[in-house]
Amino acid sequence: xxxxxxxxxxxxxxxxxxxxxxxxxxxxxxxxxxxxxxxxxxxxxxxxxxxxxxxxxxxxxxxxxxxxxxxxxxxxxxxxxxxxxxxxxxxxxxxxxxxxxxxxxxxxxxxxxxxxxxxxxxxxxxxxxxxxxxxxxxxxxxxxxxxxxxxxxxxxxxxxxxxxxxxxxxxxxxxxxxxxxxxxxxxxxxxxxxxxxxxxxxxxxxxxxxxxxxxxxxxxxxxxxxxxxxxxxxxxxxxxxxxxxxxxxxxxxxxxxxxxxxxxxxxxxxxxxxxxxxxxxxxxxxxxxxxxxxxxxxxxxxxxxxxxxxxxxxxxxxxxxxxxxxxxxxxxxxxx
Amino acid sequence: xxxxxxxxxxxxxxxxxxxxxxxxxxxxxxxxxxxxxxxxxxxxxxxxxxxxxxxxxxxxxxxxxxxxxxxxxxxxxxxxxxxxxxxxxxxxxxxxxxxxxxxxxxxxxxxxxxxxxxxxxxxxxxxxxxxxxxxxxxxxxxxxxxxxxxxxxxxxxxxxxxxxxxxxxxxxxxxxxxxxxxxxxxxxxxxxxxxxxxxxxxxxxxxxxxxxxxxxxxxxxxxxxxxxxxxxxxxxxxxxxxxxxxxxxxxxxxxxxxxxxxxxxxxxxxxxxxxxxxxxxxxxxxxxxxxxxxxxxxxxxxxxxxxxxxxxxxxxxxxxxxxxxxxxxxxxxxxxxxxxxxxxxxxxxxxxxxxxxxxxxx
Numbered sequence: 001x002x003x004x005x006x007x008x009x010x011x012x013x014x015x016x017x018x019x020x021x022x023x024x025x026x027x028x029x030x031x032x033x034x035x036x037x038x039x040x041x042x043x044x045x046x047x048x049x050x051x052x053x054x055x056x057x058x059x060x061x062x063x064x065x066x067x068x069x070x071x072x073x074x075x076x077x078x079x080x081x082x083x084x085x086x087x088x089x090x091x092x093x094x095x096x097x098x099x100x101x102x103x104x105x106x107x108x109x110x111x112x113x114x115x116x117x118x119x120x121x122x123x124x125x126x127x128x129x130x131x132x133x134x135x136x137x138x139x140x141x142x143x144x145x146x147x148x149x150x151x152x153x154x155x156x157x158x159x160x161x162x163x164x165x166x167x168x169x170x171x172x173x174x175x176x177x178x179x180x181x182x183x184x185x186x187x188x189x190x191x192x193x194x195x196x197x198x199x200x201x202x203x204x205x206x207x208x209x210x211x212x213x214x215x216x217x218x219x220x221x222x223x224x225x226x227x228x229x230x231x232x233x234x235x236x237x238x239x240x241x242x243x244x245x246x247x248x249x250x251x252x253x254x255x256x257x258x259x260x261x262x263x264x265x266x267x268x269x270x271x272x273x274x275x276x277x278x279x280x281x282x283x284x285x286x287x288x289x290x291x292x293x294x295x296x297x298x299x300x301x302x303x304x305x306x307x308x309x310x311x312x313x314x315x316x317x318x319x320x321x322x323x324x325x326x327x328x329x330x331x332x333x334x335x336x
Numbered sequence: 337x338x339x340x341x342x343x344x345x346x347x348x349x350x351x352x353x354x355x356x357x358x359x360x361x362x363x364x365x366x367x368x369x370x371x372x373x374x375x376x377x378x379x380x381x382x383x384x385x386x387x388x389x390x391x392x393x394x395x396x397x398x399x400x401x402x403x404x405x406x407x408x409x410x411x412x413x414x415x416x417x418x419x420x421x422x423x424x425x426x427x428x429x430x431x432x433x434x435x436x437x438x439x440x441x442x443x444x445x446x447x448x449x450x451x452x453x454x455x456x457x458x459x460x461x462x463x464x465x466x467x468x469x470x471x472x473x474x475x476x477x478x479x480x481x482x483x484x485x486x487x488x489x490x491x492x493x494x495x496x497x498x499x500x501x502x503x504x505x506x507x508x509x510x511x512x513x514x515x516x517x518x519x520x521x522x523x524x525x526x527x528x529x530x531x532x533x534x535x536x537x538x539x540x541x542x543x544x545x546x547x548x549x550x551x552x553x554x555x556x557x558x559x560x561x562x563x564x565x566x567x568x569x570x571x572x573x574x575x576x577x578x579x580x581x582x583x584x585x586x587x588x589x590x591x592x593x594x595x596x597x598x599x600x601x602x603x604x605x606x607x608x609x610x611x612x613x614x615x616x617x618x619x620x621x622x623x624x625x626x627x628x629x630x631x632x633x634x635x636x637x638x639x640x641x642x643x644x645x646x647x648x649x650x651x652x653x654x655x656x657x658x659x660x661x662x663x664x665x666x667x668x669x670x671x672x673x674x675x676x677x678x679x680x681x682x683x684x685x686x687x688x689x690x691x692x693x694x695x696x697x698x
Binding site: 086117278328330334 | 412413415420440441463467560561562629679680
């Protein structure tokens with residue numbers, strides 16, 4: 001099977017031999033492996049809600065009582081995971097999209113070992129929960145473990161899924177990433193991944209790093225922009241590719257309905273105060289979701305930028321080729 | 337408890353006793369330290385009948401070592417199980433306390449010194465909540481143990497800060513509010529100057545905190561903080577320099593004051609024996625010039641705390657060099673940041689310093 005057919009093949013049919021050796025502990029769900037197919041194409045966009053407040057660390061990390069992974073159900077077929085800040089300061093967000101045949105996990109956090117941070121357990125729990133609600137066998141669902149871009153805080157836990165049955169995970173080179181989605185013309189080419197009635201549109205979004213994708217879920221109509229555009233400090237390593245990627249996002253929003261623009265992190269407070277790189281407590285954190293209008297404003301602002309530096313668009317900080325030499329924070333004790 | 341030195345085979349479960357037939361390897365139902373056994377309490381000297389007067393004027397510096405590795409956090413901070421306050425005895429009358437890196441990334445050091453008539457706590461940690469950072473309870477336990485060994489009922493405590501404004505050192509102060517026999521040096525700059533008798537001479541002159549035959553000298557050292565203070569202990573010959581000089585990223589808040597303070601400190605150190613400088617934090621790695629960034633709560637490759645007194649000369653030399661410039665300058669044992677962000681990094685590597693790649697660190 002080549003990558004083009006992989007994007008749209010019927011995973012449930014291919015997985016039938018596995019249902020006999022199901023890992024599910026729920027005997028009844030194994031027998032009810034085929035609940036009614038869910039319609040992901042009507043009444044769009046599917047309603048959903050972000051939480052009023054995510055877990056956001058604590059003043060003392062060792063006294064943190066939040067779960068290692070917060071799993072928020074945006075709607076019955078979409079979960080959004082967040083890593084606890086006391087487990088990693090990067091605290092990335094990771095959407096988990098369910099289709100009739102396959103499940104897509106985007107991003108795998110910043111802690112490698114399962115005994116330190118059990119992402120796989122949390123994902124399996126979400127899948128079990130969804131299957132119980134929808135009368136499916138978890139073993140019949142194929143899990144796709146992909147990530148937004150080639151940085152450790154987005155793929156480090158990927159090895160936890162290496163021995164998981166009926167699972168495909170993305171390799172950690174540019175060629176493997178592009179090949180995983182069957183792309184031959186990165187970044188312009190847009191491919192459609194079929195999760196079983198639920199289409200995910202994927203295209204290249206370089207700029208923060210070379211190897212990055214934008215993911216659009218046609219069911220919730222959430223545009224997931226990874227680290228190239230998120231509510232915090234967008235570290236732009238390569239200006240022109242980033243600007244071109246922004247143009248592609250704007251063009252996409254011109255032709256497709258988008259409910260939310262969502263990045264991988266939040267590094268800014270509700271009062272637009274910067275949370276410095278590495279903090280483990282963000283008590284007044286801004287929401288992770290942004291509007292298309294905010295994306296457009298940021299792009300309009302970016303059109304005026306000609307020099308490296310840090311710029312605030314009203315929503316995000318655009319750190320144009322500054323990483324490693326400049327930051328926003330100042331020494332609070334300075335006096336003259 | 338009365339201590340008996342008579343060996344009782346039956347009580348200890350020795351294999352020679354009659355109980356050996358039923359419990360050849362010892363009776364698990366018996367306590368580990370039955371009466372009459374020389375257990376760990378015996379390691380303490382007998383409680384003295386009258387207060388012991390210690391000689392705080394030895395020839396040369398009082399002996400002492402920092403013989404333990406510091407607790408340094410863990411890769412996942414949420415599951416850290418180290419003590420919240422690590423206590424290391426430098427010697428019987430000098431204790432070094434470190435805050436757990438997973439309670440607060442600043443992981444400040446706090447010092448507890450004893451003299452014949454009182455004790456001094458230098459700094460108070462970065463966390464106010466006693467259940468997260470039980471500084472007061474730890475200090476109380478050390479003091480009562482020391483008082484017992486020295487035959488004292490009460491030990492008056494003075495709590496002083498290397499900087500009243502530094503939130504990495506003043507947060508634990510609230511835990512000492514209302515503590516009996518306790519003097520807390522006031523935090524506002526003017527009141528603090530008055531307390532040390534430096535109201536007219538600041539930043540020149542020195543103050544004194546008399547602990548009873550151990551007189552701690554107070555040296556004004558603004559520069560990293562407007563109200564910066566260093567303490568000199570003539571018993572151990574240690575200078576406690578707080579945020580002014582420590583193995584880490586030294587944020588200069590006023591370069592004129594910083595240079596002047598180092599000049600005064602240099603003159604002060606020249607007139608007294610100095611064995612070590614103890615700062616308020618560690619941020620350097622064990623290889624020269626490499627350091628952790630802010631907010632890290634796993635620092636397994638830290639440099640040691642103690643700095644040789646020659647570091648004053650080096651810091652002064654390079655502080656003069658960068659005076660008036662917004663810049664960051666790396667030296668083997670510290671990094672100077674003047675007028676730049678506390679997160680600032682630099683590609684400029686100092687000449688003559690070996691550039692060694694350290695193990696992975698954040």
